[in-house]
Amino acid sequence: MNNVKVSTKNVNVHYGTKQALHRVTLDINEKEVTALIGPSGCGKSTFLRCINRMNDLIDICKVDGSITVDNEEIISDEVDVVSLRSKIGMVFQKPNPFPKSIFDNVAYGPTIHGIVETKTDLEEIVHSSLKRAGLLKEVKDRLHEPGTSLSGGQQQRLCIARAIAVNPDIILMDEPCSALDPIATATIEELIDELKNKYTIVIVTHSMQQAARVSQRTGFFHLGELVETGETQKIFTNPENEKTQGYITGRFG
Amino acid sequence: MFYWSLIIILLGIYSAYIFGKSRITSHSRQLEIKTASLPTYYAQYIMVWCLLPALIVYFGWIIFEDQIIQNLVLANFDFDLNPALNASLLISEIKNVALSDSFAEGKATEILNAAEHYASIKYVSSISFYLSILIVMILGVMFASRKLQPSFPAQQSIENYVKYFLFFCSSVAVLTTVGIVFSLLFESLRFFSDVSVFEFLFGTKWYPYIPIREGQSGSQGSFGAVPIFAGTFLIMIVAMCVATPIGLFTAIYLAEYASPRVRRIIKPLLEILAGVPTIVYGFFAFVTVAPFVKTFGQSLGIDASPTSALAAGLVMGIMIIPFISSLSDDVINSVPQSLREGSLGIGANKAETIKRVILPAALPGIVGAFLLGVSRAIGETMIVVVAAGTAPNLTANPFENVTTVTVQIVIALIGDQEFDDPRTLSAFALGLVLFVITLILNIFALRIVKKYRERYE
Numbered sequence: 149m150n151n152v153k154v155s156t157k158n159v160n161v162h163y164g165t166k167q168a169l170h171r172v173t174l175d176i177n178e179k180e181v182t183a184l185i186g187p188s189g190c191g192k193s194t195f196l197r198c199i200n201r202m203n204d205l206i207d208i209c210k211v212d213g214s215i216t217v218d219n220e221e222i223i224s225d226e227v228d229v230v231s232l233r234s235k236i237g238m239v240f241q242k243p244n245p246f247p248k249s250i251f252d253n254v255a256y257g258p259t260i261h262g263i264v265e266t267k268t269d270l271e272e273i274v275h276s277s278l279k280r281a282g283l284l285k286e287v288k289d290r291l292h293e294p295g296t297s298l299s300g301g302q303q304q305r306l307c308i309a310r311a312i313a314v315n316p317d318i319i320l321m322d323e324p325c326s327a328l329d330p331i332a333t334a335t336i337e338e339l340i341d342e343l344k345n346k347y348t349i350v351i352v353t354h355s356m357q358q359a360a361r362v363s364q365r366t367g368f369f370h371l372g373e374l375v376e377t378g379e380t381q382k383i384f385t386n387p388e389n390e391k392t393q394g395y396i397t398g399r400f401g
Numbered sequence: 402m403f404y405w406s407l408i409i410i411l412l413g414i415y416s417a418y419i420f421g422k423s424r425i426t427s428h429s430r431q432l433e434i435k436t437a438s439l440p441t442y443y444a445q446y447i448m449v450w451c452l453l454p455a456l457i458v459y460f461g462w463i464i465f466e467d468q469i470i471q472n473l474v475l476a477n478f479d480f481d482l483n484p485a486l487n488a489s490l491l492i493s494e495i496k497n498v499a500l501s502d503s504f505a506e507g508k509a510t511e512i513l514n515a516a517e518h519y520a521s522i523k524y525v526s527s528i529s530f531y532l533s534i535l536i537v538m539i540l541g542v543m544f545a546s547r548k549l550q551p552s553f554p555a556q557q558s559i560e561n562y563v564k565y566f567l568f569f570c571s572s573v574a575v576l577t578t579v580g581i582v583f584s585l586l587f588e589s590l591r592f593f594s595d596v597s598v599f600e601f602l603f604g605t606k607w608y609p610y611i612p613i614r615e616g617q618s619g620s621q622g623s624f625g626a627v628p629i630f631a632g633t634f635l636i637m638i639v640a641m642c643v644a645t646p647i648g649l650f651t652a653i654y655l656a657e658y659a660s661p662r663v664r665r666i667i668k669p670l671l672e673i674l675a676g677v678p679t680i681v682y683g684f685f686a687f688v689t690v691a692p693f694v695k696t697f698g699q700s701l702g703i704d705a706s707p708t709s710a711l712a713a714g715l716v717m718g719i720m721i722i723p724f725i726s727s728l729s730d731d732v733i734n735s736v737p738q739s740l741r742e743g744s745l746g747i748g749a750n751k752a753e754t755i756k757r758v759i760l761p762a763a764l765p766g767i768v769g770a771f772l773l774g775v776s777r778a779i780g781e782t783m784i785v786v787v788a789a790g791t792a793p794n795l796t797a798n799p800f801e802n803v804t805t806v807t808v809q810i811v812i813a814l815i816g817d818q819e820f821d822d823p824r825t826l827s828a829f830a831l832g833l834v835l836f837v838i839t840l841i842l843n844i845f846a847l848r849i850v851k852k853y854r855e856r857y858e
Contacts, residue, residue: 200746207661234748244739247762256757257747307743314747 150177153318153348154199159213159223161194161203168194171213172374174367176318181340181349183359183380186369187395192352195369196320199350200236201229217318234261237311237347241323243303245295245310250287253295253306254278257314273313281309282339301332308339312347319343321351325358337362356396360384368392406534410455413538414448420542421447421549429551438556446555449562450545454537462530470526474519478511495519585836588829595823596624601830603627607793609813609824624827626834628795632803636714636785637778639799643718644774648725649767655726656733657755668730675723679783686716686788698800705800706790713789714799717781721774728773732766733759765850772846776839782807806831 154176161169169191176182184192194203201222203209215222222232234257245253254274257263264270274291278284283305287298295306304324311319321340325333340349340362353359359366360380367377368389376389387393421444429436436443471492478491497504498516505513548555593601604625651671655664691712698705705711736759744754760767782805790802791812813828 202742202746205742205745230748230750232748233746236746238742238746240739240742240746242739244737244743246740246743246758256744256749260747260749260753260757310743310747 150180152176153178153218154350155216155219156195156198157214159195159198159211159215161191161198162210163206164208168372169198170373174374174377176348176350177365178348179344179346180365181344181351181363183363183366184350184352184369185354185356185359185366185395186375188354190369191372192367192369193322195374196322196350196352198223199318199320200233200238201227202233202238204229234314235316236318236320237314237316239304239307239311239319239321239324242327243300243307245298245303245306248295249292250278250295250298250306251291254309254313257310261314263314277309277313278306280312280343281305282335282342283309299332301328301335304328304332304336305339308336308343312343316347318348318350321349323352323354326354333358356384368395370395406459406531409531409534410452410459410538413455413535414452417451417538417542418444418448421445421546424546425549425551428549432551434551436551437554442555442559443549443553445559446548447542447545449559450541451538452541454541455534458530458534458537462533466526466530470519470522473522474515477515477518499523582836585829585833588826589833592823592826592830595826596830600624601626601827605795607809609809609827622823624823626806626831628793629804629806629809629831630834631795631797632710632789632793633779633805633807635710635797635799635803636717636789636805637775639711639714640717640721640778641771641775643715644721644725644778645771647718648722648770648774649729651722651726652729652733653755653760655730657751657759668727671723671726674720675727677720679720679781680787682716682720683783683787686712686784690716691788694800703798703800706802708788708790708802709800710789710803711799713785713787716788717778717784720781720784721777724777725770725774728770729763729767732763732770735766736762768849769846772842776842779805779835779839780807781805782811786811806835810835 152175156172156174159169159172160167172191172195174195184196186192197203198211198215199217199222203211211223213223217232217235221227246256248256251274254277255270258270258273264273275284275288278287283302286302287293287306295303298306304327308319308324325336328336337358340351343349344364351359351363363380365378366380366383368375368383368387368391370391376383376387376392378388383392384396387396422440425436425440425443429440474495475488475492494504494508495512495515496519498508498512499520505516601624604623605627606623606625607628608623610622651667655667659667687708691708694709694712694715695705695707698709698711740758740762741754744758745751749757785805785808789804789808791804791808792802793804793809794801796803810828810831813825813831
């Protein structure tokens with residue numbers, strides 16, 4: 149059993165008057181992949197975005213409850229959101245490389261955080277990040293071409309490389325494969341499997357097969373509530389809750 | 402006379418429409434065949450064929466009628482015998498006499514006869530005008546009604562006509578531009594037959610006065626336009642130095658930092674600023690800013706004139722702010738939210754995100770906004786007339802009087818001027834240069850925008 153990395157207690161999220169999450173309590177273990185599944189609009193992405201305070205960007209969004217990362221409370225005005233986010237990388241549904249070269253995309257994080265001193269160090273980080281994201285071989289001859297010139301799957305791996313370049317502890321992935329074809333998806337899934345040796349990963353996915361393939365633990369959300377959580381194998385073979393059973397067997401959702 | 406013809410045309414196309422519709426409906430009922438298109442399209446088809454010939458005749462008549470009548474009337478006068486007769490003076494005299502009896506008193510008999518002749522031709526002409534419009538409309542409808550068969554795909558034809566019509570509309574702007582270029586070009590050529598191109602482009606003295614009589618004391622006219630271009634450039638630089646940073650920072654504030662409430666207030670206010678007439682800016686510059694600039698210059702130990710390039714440039718910069726801020730604001734807003742989230746998700750703060758991600762992504766649009774501002778600055782007249790003076794000084798000192806291309810064009814064209822005076826014609830040469838500069842600027846802007854598009858999209 150691994151250590152708990154992120155712990156949430158009674159997290160409520162309101163968009164204006166509408167409540168999107170109801171008292172979600174979930175522990176996320178270190179160096180494991182935790183999958184969040186559930187029908188559209190059930191609040192799994194909202195929950196994911198609470199962990200790196202991305203919901204701050206939405207004016208009408210109010211988060212209360214308690215979330216700790218490494219036993220430190222993050223739902224508080226005193227928290228330095230910028231340094232929190234540098235510890236928690238995020239990969240989005242649609243690949244969103246910056247309008248810069250491939251090299252500059254990956255170098256972006258290390259540069260703004262002042263992680264590197266010399267140009268050689270920066271190159272070192274960019275190369276190793278691209279390598280860990282399994283992209284180096286494909287792009288090493290064209291590092292100075294725009295990131296947007298890559299294919300969708302490559303762009304998504306570039307975004308992963310960009311996220312791991314700042315050496316985060318946690319990587320949040322919001323349906324990272326939903327815009328990709330099956331082959332690119334398989335590549336990303338392999339990558340996730342490899343990355344979990346070093347990072348804590350939380351992945352929101354619509355594909356139950358994907359959750360089953362890549363995750364060790366799974367949480368099932370329904371209508372803003374965390375219905376059931378447990379080891380992936382158990383959730384998919386012997387769920388306790390009736391709704392979970394219904395969803396994974398495809399009876400609703 | 403032309404109002405009535407418009408009414409005739411309107412009634413004509415209306416009845417053509419009704420005719421077409423009833424005709425095709427009864428036709429298809431008789432033959433018991435369903436029409437290939439809805440009856441409306443057949444009616445529209447007939448209508449087009451009724452309207453087009455009528456319009457051609459209408460505009461042809463307007464353009465050529467006067468000339469033809471004049472030629473017919475003047476054919477009676479023998480200009481070789483009497484070289485003192487001036488054709489254009491003569492015809493206006495004849496017209497005046499024909500219009501009103503009060504002009505007829507004391508005129509030569511041949512003029513009176515010609516006036517009568519003119520009036521009768523005019524009468525015949527207007528009758529035949531109505532008749533020919535009616536006839537071509539009927540001919541058009543008759544020609545088109547051969548196609549009123551249920552099997553005829555009227556909708557496709559209408560679709561084609563719509564296409565031609567739209568093409569025509571889009572070519573209006575292009576053709577107008579071409580026309581402007583040519584008129585500028587020809588008038589400029591006349592100017593350059595008096596003044597050498599070299600003197601105009603590289604001469605440093607602008608003194609556009611030609612002596613009225615031989616041996617007149619005072620200097621010879623001199624058409625070196627460099628001081629004017631320099632003045633334009635100087636004021637443009639001052640204006641853009643004000644407008645670009647303020648406009649861009651306003652846009653960044655509005656797009657990224659302002660709360661929706663603040664934004665709702667500031668944005669319309671800025672747009673009001675864009676609607677203020679430039680002459681109002683002009684007297685603001687003259688009354689408020691220019692004295693301030695003078696005092697400021699004196700405090701620096703510079704002898705500033707009461708109107709100066711700096712005063713005009715500063716106010717012009719204020720005038721351009723809304724253009725830059727409003728356009729840049731739109732561009733920044735259209736940068737996808739996913740890029741912001743991507744950057745913030747890595748732990749970049751807001752300023753870093755804006756500086757390193759948003760602005761580069763928005764750059765093509767911002768460059769576009771900047772160049773639009775530049776062309777506004779170059780084309781602006783009123784502020785400069787009022788606040789920068791009209792003296793063509795060749796100087797880089799913004800505290801001095803300068804003048805711009807547009808101001809000199811205004812000066813050249815107002816007042817009693819003959820059109821073959823180089824002073825008047827210089828307006829066209831200046832206009833041509835202005836046109837070429839803005840054209841180059843636009844091409845340049847488009848290339849920049851395209852280059853970034855290719856790289857980033």
